[in-house]
Amino acid sequence: MRDFRGDTIYFIVVDRFFDGNPSNDLGKDPRDFDPTRTDFWKFWGGDLRGVIQKLEYLQRLGASAIWLTPVFDQIDEVIDIGGQQMTAYHGYWTKDFKRLDQHLVDRPDEVRVFARADTVFDELLGELHRRDMHLVLDIVCNHSNPHIGEARCELYDDGKLLCRYDEDNGAWFHHHGDVGDWNDLGQVQSHDLCALADFNEESFAYRSYIKSAMKQWLDKGVDAFRVDTVKHMPIWFWQEFTGDMEVHKPETFMFGEWFQGGCWDPASVEFANKSGMSILDFAWRNAVVAALANRSAGGFQELAAVVERDHQFRDATDLVTFVDNHDLPRFLSISNDPARFRLAMLLTMVARGVPCIYYGNEQLLHCDVNGGNDPFNRPMMTSFEETPLVRDVSALAALRSRSPAVQRAGMRTKWLDADRWVFTRAYLGSCVVVATNRSDHGCALEVSGLELAEGRHEDLLGGAPLDVRDGRATIGLGPRSIAVFEQTRALPTGRAVVEIQAHGMRTQHGEQVLVCGDAPELGAWDVSRAVPMEWIDHQTWATTIAFDLSAGREIHYKFILRRAGAHQRETGRGHHRHVPASGHATWRDQWRA
Template identity: 25%
Template sequence: MKKFFVMSAFVCFAFMATAQQSSYKCYPTNWWTGMKWNKVQIMIHGDSIANAKGGFSIVYPGIKLEKINKVENANYVFLDISIAAIAKPGIVKIKVNKESTPVTIDFELKAKRQGRGVDFAQGVTSADFMYLILPDRFSNGDPSNDRVAGMRDQSLNRDTVYNRHGGDLKGITNHLEYLQQLGVTTLWLNPVIENDMPGRTEHGYAFTDHYKIDPRLGGEKAYQQLIDSAHGRGMKIIQDAVYNHVGLYHFTVQDLPMKEWLHQWPEYTNTNFKDQTLFDPYAASIEKKKMADGWFTQQMPDLNESNAFVANFLIQHALWTVEEFGIDGWRIDTYAYNDLDFMNRCNKALMDEYPHITMFGETWVHGVPNQSYFVQNNYNIPFKSNLQAATDFQALWGIQDAMTKDFGWSDGVNNLYTTLAQDFVYKDPMRNVIFLDNHDMSRFYSVVGENMDKYKTALSWLFTCRGIPEIYYGDELATTGVTSPNDGYVRLDFPGGFPGDVLNKFELSGRTVQDYEIWRHVFELANFRKKSSAIRFGKMMQYYPEDGVYTYFRYDDKQTVMVVMNTAKTDKTISFTKYAERTNGFTMATDVLTKAKIPLKDFTLGSYKAAVFELTK
């Protein structure tokens, strides 16, 4: 009897060929006719499935069983099938020819998604405004699914950040009108896939079954209803992908198909988080290996994406999700920690099948060269990434320095200027996603010491700089929160999203004066941006900062938008003549936020304030 182990400091799991299973399950659960990915590998999991001495057979027009792959664990078999163009939708019967008890497994072949009256796999562009939501903390639309019998985490306590709070997908659907009014065009949700872990499941990043939407969020039906409702409003949905790792209680970890399914080490080995080792010409091989193959945490086993079976499982799931639910694109978690050759294969498969789909990766690194290594860039280097865009942490560090550090030759707002000056490294910097904070970081309003001027200036930058702006739920209300002592404090509930809430900040009547001031700031900028060709698709020209003042323009042949930021501690006099290259021919400037019109003459800009002007002749 063979045993294979998942090693960590505290746990050791093994599979045994005699493990009992109640039924056989297929992954993917179904497929479609008319797909370019027409050679599908079906993982079948169940009690000693591979020991069927009579073998496996399929008789279905247009379906051919190409190969039967048996692996170390007899509880798994991988069937390679090809789907011809003549294949019609229906139920494919997979016959497991056991000598004593023959079994037939139904595998559905569906018609490819089309003609449903809505677009999907649309991707996101610089015309979009994204809104990031942690579903458990946004709104509880269906209290009946707050706890689900049989799941390991039965917590439900809004008095602590460590437990589940009960937010779900229906809660998001209920507030689409609020989001659309704010100017949001795209929702990015933290993971919605089942996380049947013992604790801290609110974030969703430890999958336990790729083919289940977490029932505490409402399951598959609620997810489809949200997507259809969003599409019906002309909005888009971005799903959070996690390829690098799974949760410790994922069924393929509890019952390993083979030892090489995971990155295994003689003793528990964490990633070293050193992205530099992947492109450092002087890096030691062991340090590269620790970066890519080390585990993220002891609760998140690291998948071996160079294993062909693992790669097929992940790629097919990505394709399956787009076709099954009709999502529009992917945000890819912990991008730098994946096998990058695998990521190129996965990205290509998605783009081949859905030409308009987009993907952007989490690149939590420091330095423009570091970040640009992981996306489409202009370098002549051995590894060439096909990832379209990054979550632009470098721009984040730049705006953060601009709002928190004194002006200097390379400090303060000069860091922001220098970061954007390096955009020449990217194939298309307009595809990068720019942001101020997220579910893992302190709220930007807290970072700037709850200074309203600094916060509004940062938001003005966010909605006018190149790229795709994204805010984290509650940012439009100047929400506070820091990651110390726990990241749960940046994942607080949206007031009004839960039964019994005293305040309802989805409604104007529930907002404080400060809430409304920031909400209105976001509303004005987001909705101006929707109609601004210069900001959405135009060029950018920036002037190097002087004495803490930073100015840039967004422009095309139809419109010119001028943004001035004063990051100094004193008021500054701004002269339009200094920027004659872009201001010549214009006579008036309309303040985008106040709608006030002023002639192009010198004006005073207060400390840490910004002005956004549309120039007219």
């Protein structure tokens, strides 16, 4: 899987971002477009040309990956749902997973995206990759489009009719009606969400179709998938899906939307650990909004409590974190408090996980009609200015891209109360110290155990410098502020560089996990030369090792827990791995108790 931890994702609702080509604004049904941009359920004109035209802006912001709402061909009708006239401007009502929607392309024939390599979509990919940026394709496997009222749901394969919901006889879709009981897993997985025709994953024809479509998007050059509504399909489907995609293109990062998933929802944790993809971290979002928008009594203690549960995840460092998204009211609609919103954004940029900015966050975009609920959380992007927040995000995105600590380390709390939080992240000599204060008063916090070198360190966000002596320092923070201090050391280099993660042992403060093996780089079984690993959380340790002598060879190793001066080895026969001849790899191993 591609390592996205150095990336900053920027999530765009394409129709609401920028209109780069007015000639595609009218769809097949002209009623679906609202040139006044006041009817939030209609198309407003944003398209792929518009995204290309704003890539320079996004690059200046520090975005290194863009996630676009689904670009697949959508239904063309305006449909009545509960008295509201609705369109597929959001991209989640797909009728053909192998075509682009006509609202997004420059020329009508470009909708046949797999028939040619010169579409605006190809141009966007080329422009992204030229800038060393990545494209995250938003995919939906759970459902097609609505079967309600006049909408009868048809599905196409590059323009060829595959099936009609009404004449399907269960071959492609479940026909169970809407979910009635949300506590019944069977219903959640096989009933409809708001009359969206739910695919029957037992159908071989369906699985072949959806997998072949997604493989063709990977062949086009897509770098990652954001996967919609993962909780609404059985895990065996996802395991088959992620396995097939990984074989087809090993360098594909995948993360799923388990709505409200995260550390407090055990089923979502199990999904993250066993499905072959990461998940969006709603627990982080909810805690950051509670602490900084709602100014909850627990404050930062609620955020620290989320991080305290990272050990449940096989790897919490690749959870995708966010403050806002397209399904929840924006922070600024909940609380129009730009200073604390800035803290939420910047904290998310330097915490563990891969941060995802929702379009317009950096411009303080929000619309508060109906509490800012969907669809009012999707206003048109109106400003592309170089704001102070743009500069701060850009500084931390650059830090993320260069700092092994920000990419790979766990989070150690050094100071915590409801209003103030100081944590450090340290990994192989790299370190960041993050300190934040949500209160209306300044403070000076005495902290110790900092992993920074002796001497003066500048705040990357322009605040007071930090003088460190013996790992101790006094951090001065103004009201509603955040400070970030950095020490960056390059990761080891060699013919092959491997990140080794061990998960599943339970360690206490003061204990140490090491890796020892037959390779000279792992101490050649001499425990005194075993490689000490870095603490990630109570149950996860990791390190990065450069292999020269052992590059291209089979090796054998074990993890060792140093506890109270004694060495406790894993049981069993150890781990066997093939070190690549060159390049990078990540090995995720389970501690054998």
